[in-house]
Amino acid sequence: MSSLEAKNNKFLFSVDIAKFICAIAVIGIHTQMFSNFGELANYFTFGVLFRVAVAFFFVCSGFFFFGKLEFSNGKIKKSAHNRRKLTSYLTRLIILYIIWSVIYFILQLIQWVTYPDITFIHLLIGFAKSFIVDGSYYHLWYILCLIYSVPIIYVLLRRINLKNVMLIAIFLYALHLIINFNGICEALPVVSVIGKLSLIPGAIGQTLFIAIPLVTAGGYVAIKKCEIKKLNSNILFVLSLLLLVAEASLIFSFSGKTDHSAYIIFTFVASVIGFLAVKNIDLSSKNKERFHYFRNMSTVMYCIHPLVIELLKLIVSKERINSLIWFFIIMIPTIVISYLFVFISNKVKLLKYFY
Numbered sequence: 001m002s003s004l005e006a007k008n009n010k011f012l013f014s015v016d017i018a019k020f021i022c023a024i025a026v027i028g029i030h031t032q033m034f035s036n037f038g039e040l041a042n043y044f045t046f047g048v049l050f051r052v053a054v055a056f057f058f059v060c061s062g063f064f065f066f067g068k069l070e071f072s073n074g075k076i077k078k079s080a081h082n083r084r085k086l087t088s089y090l091t092r093l094i095i096l097y098i099i100w101s102v103i104y105f106i107l108q109l110i111q112w113v114t115y116p117d118i119t120f121i122h123l124l125i126g127f128a129k130s131f132i133v134d135g136s137y138y139h140l141w142y143i144l145c146l147i148y149s150v151p152i153i154y155v156l157l158r159r160i161n162l163k164n165v166m167l168i169a170i171f172l173y174a175l176h177l178i179i180n181f182n183g184i185c186e187a188l189p190v191v192s193v194i195g196k197l198s199l200i201p202g203a204i205g206q207t208l209f210i211a212i213p214l215v216t217a218g219g220y221v222a223i224k225k226c227e228i229k230k231l232n233s234n235i236l237f238v239l240s241l242l243l244l245v246a247e248a249s250l251i252f253s254f255s256g257k258t259d260h261s262a263y264i265i266f267t268f269v270a271s272v273i274g275f276l277a278v279k280n281i282d283l284s285s286k287n288k289e290r291f292h293y294f295r296n297m298s299t300v301m302y303c304i305h306p307l308v309i310e311l312l313k314l315i316v317s318k319e320r321i322n323s324l325i326w327f328f329i330i331m332i333p334t335i336v337i338s339y340l341f342v343f344i345s346n347k348v349k350l351l352k353y354f355y
Contacts, residue, residue, distance in 0.1 A: 012291070013283035013291040014278050014279070014281035014282070014283045015060060015275075015278055015279070015295075016291045016292070016294040016295040016298070017283065017291070017294055018056065018274075018275075018278045019056075019057065019060060019294070019295060019298040020294040020295075020297060020298045020301075021053075022052075022053035022054075022056050022057060022298065023053075023297070023298040023299075023301040023302050023305075024301070024331060024335075025049075025050040025052075025053035026050070026053050026054065026139070026301075026302055026305070027301070027305050027327065027330055027331050027334060028045065028046070028050050028327060029046055029050045029051070029053075030138075030139065030305065030306060030309065031309070031323065031326050031327040031330050031331075032046045032323055033045065033046070033323055033324050033326070033327035034046065034323060034324065035323040036322050036323040036324065037323070037324075039258065040252075042258075043248070043252065043258045043261070044245060044248060047248070047258055047259070047261050047262060048244060048245065048248040048261045048262075048267075049241065049244065049245070051261075051262045051263060051267055052241075052244070052267055052270050052271050052274065054142055055210075055214050055263065055267050055268065055270075055271035056271045056274055056275060057142065057302075058142075058145075058146075058210070058211055058214035058215050058218065058271070059214050059215070059217055059218035059221070059271050059272055059275045060218060060275065061146055061150075061215055061218060062153075062214065062215035062216060062217060062218025062219040062220075062221075062222070063218035063219065063221055063222040063275065064218075064222070065085070065089055065150060065215075065219070066153070066157075066218070066219030066222055066223060067219070067222030067223065068085050069081075069082050069085055070082055071157075071162070071223060073161065074161030074162040074163060074223075075157055075158060075159070075160070075161055075162070076154060076157040076158045078158070086150070086151065086154055089150065090147065090150065090151065092353075093143060093146055093147050093150075094147060095353050096143060096299075096303075096353065096354070096355070097136070097140065097143045097144060097147060099353060099354055100136075100137070100140060100143075100303045100354075101131055101136035101137070101140065103307065104136055104137035104140070104306070104307070105127055105136065107137075107307060107310060108123065108127065108137075109123070111310075130202075133201050133202045133203060133204060134201065134202030134203055135202065135203050137306060138306065139302065139303075139305075139306055140303075141202065141203045141206060142302075144203045144207075145203050145206050145207045145210070145211035146211065146215070148203065148204070148207040148211070149207045149211035149212045149215050150215065152207070152212060153165065153212060153215060153216055153219065156168065157219075162219075162220060162223055162224070165216060166216055166217070166220050168216075169212055169213040169216035169217065170213065172208055172209050172212055172213050173209065173210070173213035173214075173268055175209055176209030176210060176213075176263065177264065177265060179209065180260050180263070180264065181260075210263050213268065214268065214271060214272075217268070217271075217272050218272075218275065221272065221275065221276065226276065227276070227279075228273070228276050228277075228280070229280075230277075230280040230281075233273065233276050233277035233279075233280050234277055234280075236273045236277070237270065237273045237274050237276075237277040240266055240269045240270040240273050240274070241266075241270055243266045243269070244264070244266035244267060244269075244270050247261075247264055247265055247266050248261040248264065251264070293339065293342055293343075296342045296345075296355050297335070297338040297339060297341075297342055299355035300337075300338040300341050300342060300354065300355045301334050301335065301338045303354070303355070304334060304337060304338065304341075305330060305331075305334045308330055308333055308334045308337065309330055312329060312330060312333070316329060341354065341355075342355070
């Protein structure tokens with residue numbers, strides 16, 4: 001899950017910092033940090049703005065993986081180099097997914113003891129289904145979607161040029177938007193028919209309609225060497241966030257629903273432009289190791305924070321404290337544990353498989 005090599009290490013540092021900030025945003029999602037500040041405050045943070053964080057992770061993954069491959073005429077070359085990169089990347093992702101799945105299965109096993117109506121066989125069947133279809137724990141869908149989406153995009157790019165694969169990706173995201181709109185306006189016949197695609201389960205649907213478009217966009221930025229001037233990228237990023245809020249406001253005003261704004265038009269736009277803006281930040285440093293810590297910590301933070309949440313629930317009554325305080329109660333130990341984890345992994349190399 002570590003950022004792959006790139007020629008320009010200067011902007012790699014800024015991406016490392018951005019990924020760390022995005023990991024904090026994901027903690028904000030899962031703690032609903034502004035839920036005590038009103039429905040709208042929670043909606044625009046938990047339901048809208050913070051969702052750009054996971055979209056940004058997908059764009060990063062596409063950029064750093066496909067940016068390492070050899071291309072010819074817009075297609076991935078048939079070469080040992082490319083096969084090695086794909087095998088290495090997928091192996092690392094699968095190991096990462098299995099390790100954290102085992103950890104969260106143990107957690108579920110401990111929690112299962114308090115649910116006498118659920119048999120052990122049902123627990124195993126449910127976990128096996130989630131492991132393949134949904135993500136073995138609620139946040140691990142992201143890793144499972146990467147495992148599914150990267151080889152699909154790789155195969156497409158072996159046979160179809162990049163421009164057409166990007167068009168396919170945009171088409172898939174457009175289908176997702178229509179499926180999403182179906183939940184808001186079911187009366188429109190065409191929307192209703194396409195909305196049936198929402199029956200595609202869990203991470204499989206998320207792979208098709210969210211991961212493939214965003215990972216492809218990241219790959220496109222890398223391969224085409226897309227650039228926007230620093231000032232322009234900053235302005236466009238702020239503008240895309242404002243338009244994201246405006247879009248989410250329209251959805252809420254039109255439907256009164258707060259569960260249809262996670263991945264909308266400007267979530268895609270903001271994540272891609274945000275990545276381009278981050279690329280323009282020059283954080284040249286002699287102390288490269290400091291930035292590597294942020295890079296590796298972001299993955300550990302993403303993977304471990306639900307475990308921190310469950311453990312701290314045993315000590316702290318979440319219902320009795322402010323949601324923002326609850327966020328900090330979770331975030332601070334998550335950062336500390338992640339730092340110690342990465343620090344110890346420099347001595348105990350096996351721990352590097354955890355990120």
